[in-house]
Amino acid sequence: MTGEAPEVAGADDPLTGDPAVTEFFGDAWPAVARFHSMLVDEGVLRGLVGPREVTRLWSRHLLNSAAVVPFLPERGRIIDLGSGAGLPGIVVAAMRPECEVVLLEPMERRTDWLTEVATQLTLDNVTVERNRAQDVHGRLVGDAVTARAVAALDKLYRMALPLLRPGGVLVALKGDKAEQEVQDAKHVGKKWGAGVAEVALASTIAGVEPTRVVRVVREVAGVR
Numbered sequence: 001m002t003g004e005a006p007e008v009a010g011a012d013d014p015l016t017g018d019p020a021v022t023e024f025f026g027d028a029w030p031a032v033a034r035f036h037s038m039l040v041d042e043g044v045l046r047g048l049v050g051p052r053e054v055t056r057l058w059s060r061h062l063l064n065s066a067a068v069v070p071f072l073p074e075r076g077r078i079i080d081l082g083s084g085a086g087l088p089g090i091v092v093a094a095m096r097p098e099c100e101v102v103l104l105e106p107m108e109r110r111t112d113w114l115t116e117v118a119t120q121l122t123l124d125n126v127t128v129e130r131n132r133a134q135d136v137h138g139r140l141v142g143d144a145v146t147a148r149a150v151a152a153l154d155k156l157y158r159m160a161l162p163l164l165r166p167g168g169v170l171v172a173l174k175g176d177k178a179e180q181e182v183q184d185a186k187h188v189g190k191k192w193g194a195g196v197a198e199v200a201l202a203s204t205i206a207g208v209e210p211t212r213v214v215r216v217v218r219e220v221a222g223v224r
């Protein structure tokens with residue numbers, strides 16, 4: 001070991017420099033590549049991503065985030081609930097330039113970061129909203145809501161469904177327990193106007209584990 005620092009940000013990640021990743025992101029590649037560099041450098045320093053995530057940012061985070069995109073409308077307003085470091089919201093904004101993407105996040109340290117990322121990536125379709133979901137109910141309404149690692153589905157329904165217009169869709173990235181969460185949340189979902197929840201296995205590129213996506217349409221205005 002020479003101890004020399006790698007020249008490319010995140011060079012220890014086996015997918016950094018992989019042409020399949022560049023090809024997958026297509027027109028969104030420059031923005032997503034810049035986001036990756038920012039996460040590797042500033043993101044780690046500022047505690048927005050754990051240092052152990054650096055070698056798997058592509059597979060576990062950026063491609064995983066991109067898995068929601070095929071489930072989203074091509075136009076309209078997408079609200080990323082609990083955006084954190086910008087996952088999946090920043091990736092969605094880069095891949096859906098015709099959509100307005102609202103990054104909804106209560107923590108100031110994170111909203112500062114999200115604003116800086118959107119500025120540096122020149123994502124002019126991004127708005128950062130510093131708030132908790134429940135505090136913008138009745139004021140902020142979208143055509144779709146995305147959520148990753150925010151809450152179990154029953155809790156997520158309470159936070160996310162009031163943010164959707166009737167006919168709008170909640171797209172949640174979930175783990176292996178997605179089907180169980182759907183079962184457990186049925187009653188709450190009904191109360192808040194959710195239609196039948198579907199679980200899909202979403203793939204991105206060969207060699208990256210597919211992820212479970214829960215998709216549920218808000219059918220009616222929910223009863224509070």
Ligand SMILES: C[S@@+](CC[C@H](N)C(=O)[O-])C[C@H]1O[C@@H](n2cnc3c(N)ncnc32)[C@H](O)[C@@H]1O
Binds near residue numbers: 081086105149150
């Ligand atoms: C575990 S982090 C996940 C962040 C990001 N979605 C990701 O996948 O890396 C959960 C995020 O949800 C935010 N959050 C928690 N409660 C919330 C609420 N009531 N409304 C909106 N965001 C919330 C937290 O501040 C945090 O940034």
